[in-house]
Amino acid sequence: MANILLVEDDTTFATILENFLKKKGFDVVVKYSVKSGIEALKRDTFHLILLDYRLGDGIGLDIVDALRVEGKAIPSIIMTSFNDVRTAVKAIRQGVFDYITKPVNPDELLMVVNEALEGKSTERERPALHNQPNEMLTTMETDFVEGTSTAARKLHDYIALVAPTDMSVLIRGESGTGKEYVARSIHQMSKRADKPFVSIDCGTLSKELASSELFGHVKGSFTGALNDKTGQFVEASGGTLFLDEIGNLSYDVQVKLLRALQEKVIQPVGANKTVNVDVRVIAATNEDLLGSGKFREDLYHRINEFEIIVPALRDRRGDFQQFVDFFISKANVELGRQVNELADEVREIFGAYDWPGNLRELKNVVKRMVLLSPGTRAEVSALPEEMVFAIKNPDSAANPTPSSDNPDLRLHSEAHERKLIMDVLQKAKYNKSKAAQMLNIDRKTLYNKMEKYGIE
Ligand SMILES: Nc1ncnc2c1ncn2[C@@H]1O[C@H](COP(=O)(O)OP(=O)(O)OP(=O)(O)O)[C@@H](O)[C@H]1O
Numbered sequence: 005m006a007n008i009l010l011v012e013d014d015t016t017f018a019t020i021l022e023n024f025l026k027k028k029g030f031d032v033v034v035k036y037s038v039k040s041g042i043e044a045l046k047r048d049t050f051h052l053i054l055l056d057y058r059l060g061d062g063i064g065l066d067i068v069d070a071l072r073v074e075g076k077a078i079p080s081i082i083m084t085s086f087n088d089v090r091t092a093v094k095a096i097r098q099g100v101f102d103y104i105t106k107p108v109n110p111d112e113l114l115m116v117v118n119e120a121l122e123g124k125s126t127e128r129e130r131p132a133l134h135n136q137p138n139e140m141l142t143t144m145e146t147d148f149v150e151g152t153s154t155a156a157r158k159l160h161d162y163i164a165l166v167a168p169t170d171m172s173v174l175i176r177g178e179s180g181t182g183k184e185y186v187a188r189s190i191h192q193m194s195k196r197a198d199k200p201f202v203s204i205d206c207g208t209l210s211k212e213l214a215s216s217e218l219f220g221h222v223k224g225s226f227t228g229a230l231n232d233k234t235g236q237f238v239e240a241s242g243g244t245l246f247l248d249e250i251g252n253l254s255y256d257v258q259v260k261l262l263r264a265l266q267e268k269v270i271q272p273v274g275a276n277k278t279v280n281v282d283v284r285v286i287a288a289t290n291e292d293l294l295g296s297g298k299f300r301e302d303l304y305h306r307i308n309e310f311e312i313i314v315p316a317l318r319d320r321r322g323d324f325q326q327f328v329d330f331f332i333s334k335a336n337v338e339l340g341r342q343v344n345e346l347a348d349e350v351r352e353i354f355g356a357y358d359w360p361g362n363l364r365e366l367k368n369v370v371k372r373m374v375l376l377s378p379g380t381r382a383e384v385s386a387l388p389e390e391m392v393f394a395i396k397n398p399d400s401a402a403n404p405t406p407s408s409d410n411p412d413l414r415l416h417s418e419a420h421e422r423k424l425i426m427d428v429l430q431k432a433k434y435n436k437s438k439a440a441q442m443l444n445i446d447r448k449t450l451y452n453k454m455e456k457y458g459i460e
Contacts, residue, residue: 006051006121007031011041011067012083013060021054024110025117038062042070050078052120057084057092058451065095072099072210079120083108085390085455096364099208103368105388112372115339148185149330153322155315159186166310167193172265174307175288177314180364183288184248186314191244196284199243202236207249214257216273219264225274237270240283250287250307251296262303295433317359317366328354331367332382335374343377349384356395422457425450429459 008025012018013036022032033048035041038061045053045067053071055064064082071078079101084092092103101120104112150160166173167190175183184203191201209217216226220235236245247253253261264270265285269278287307293299317324332343346354350373359365369387376386384392425443432439440450453459 005029005031007033007049008117009033009035009041009044009048009050009053011035011038011053011059011064012056013037013058014056021108021113024113028114030117036060038064038066041067045071045074045076045078052117053078053080054117055080055082057082057095058448058455060448062448063451065100068095068100072208079123081116081120092361099205105390107389109372109376111375115375149323149326151320151323151326153320155320156323159312159314162310162312163189164193166190166312168195169310170284171309172284172307173286173310173312175286175312175314177288177290178316178360178362179290180362181314181316182363183290183314184246186312187244187246187248187286187288190286191246191284194244194284196243200240201244201246202240203246203248204236205248206252209252211254214253215260218257219260219270219272220275221273222275225272229274233272235270235272237264237281237283238279242282244284244286247285247287247307249289251289251291251293251299255298255300258300258303262300262306265303265306317362321355324354327363327366328370331370332374335371339371339375341374341377342380343374343382345381347381347383350382350387353384353387353392353395357391421453422459425453425457426459 008030010018010021010025010032012021012034015036018034018036022034025032033044033050035044036059038059041053041055041059044050053067055067057064059066064080068080071080080099082092082095082100082103083106084103085106092100092105095103102116104116150156163186173187173190175186177183187203188201191197204217206214215221216229216233216235218235218237220238221229221233223229223232260270264281264283268281270281271278285307293304294301317327328346335341336343361368369391372388373382373386377383425439428442429436429439432442436450436454437447440447443450445453
């Protein structure tokens with residue numbers, strides 16, 4: 005019997021969820037704060053964690069961080085409001101299994117919970133660290149959409165151009181645009197294709213263990229190093245190492261990585277000797293590495309021998325229908341449905357929405373829609389309510405536009421507050437703790453206001 009830890013500070017909603025999950029045969033422990041959630045994790049064994057994104061004393065991701073520090077691998081699902089989709093998508097990069105938008109649809113919740121417990125889902129093809137067996141790469145070939153838009157053609161031209169060389173590639177693009185897919189494509193089309201493709205999500209590596217994960221360690225080199233460990237550089241020998249979210253590597257590790265790239269040698273933690281390595285490195289980021297001030301310029305130039313920018317979904321509208329059709333047919337097979345038509349309203353909403361979470365968000369929205377469509381036609385009722393509302397009311401609470409024709413004082417002051425928050429966030433380079441400090445409010449209040457005003 006699977007044991008689920010539910011952390012949700014809305015007590016009524018927590019009770020509804022608890023009862024629902026218990027009825028479906030799960031054991032459920034409910035906690036109402038980050039602190040009590042972490043305590044429960046230390047005390048008991050759970051198979052799954054279901055987290056509210058915003059909690060009274062922090063955010064659900066704080067619990068995910070605590071899990072990582074404890075070295076526990078328990079799948080977690082974040083429940084978030086529609087306005088937080090962009091953040092939720094990023095959370096997946098930090099090791100969260102999946103996200104689900106509120107109001108939570110019971111069928112969708114059950115689907116995601118079961119997938120998490122079975123260890124598979126839309127994103128589960130890609131655990132934080134893994135070697136991709138080469139046989140799987142061939143099946144993957146047909147498992148994507150290439151697209152025909154100008155942006156797609158340019159992207160694939162660049163992939164074809166750089167793949168056969170041994171250049172280091174930096175792939176840039178918003179979260180969920182398909183950067184890992186691009187990296188795999190380069191590997192598959194390279195002369196290293198029959199050697200390993202090793203993918204590492206640097207965002208999920210703890211600061212302490214990053215070196216050992218990448219370069220390996222010798223027994224006894226630090227507390228917990230009970231045996232020798234081979235690092236991912238050696239695992240990728242002859243092949244390609246994909247460093248996703250490379251901006252998360254600490255300064256120390258950046259120095260070691262630079263040496264590995266320049267001299268083609270690595271030194272496992274605690275070892276006296278160096279080891280020769282032959283690995284092509286492909287890195288990805290969705291931030292401005294140099295602008296962050298935390299990334300070494302010499303390393304930046306070393307990993308950026310060739311740059312590929314993956315377009316946001318909103319900038320490749322010409323490929324949109326192909327992606328929708330592809331994700332629908334995949335979801336039909338997975339969920340045993342027969343959806344082959346979209347209601348006009350669904351088409352309109354898909355066209356008007358700007359898809360901040362890109363392909364990952366589209367894939368999730370389509371999967372949910374297919375799940376909630378028993379017939380062949382997908383109706384608007386199968387889309388997240390807030391998505392429909394936001395499209396139909398562009399000037400609603402999320403985006404107030406006061407004018408002298410509209411003397412509503414509350415609306416005016418809210419518009420003013422929204423603008424101020426956006427300006428300060430920009431000034432603080434989107435560092436929310438810093439922005440909260442400048443605004444003289446706490447982080448939680450800032451998050452609440454950002455949610456209220458639809459600021460992402
Ligand atoms: N060309 C494609 N055809 C079909 N599905 C795709 C394609 N590219 C990406 N996807 C799907 O979109 C989702 C996001 O892709 P991927 O993980 O490669 O994005 P990413 O840019 O690396 O995300 P992040 O920035 O969060 O690391 C995955 O589920 C992937 O399977």
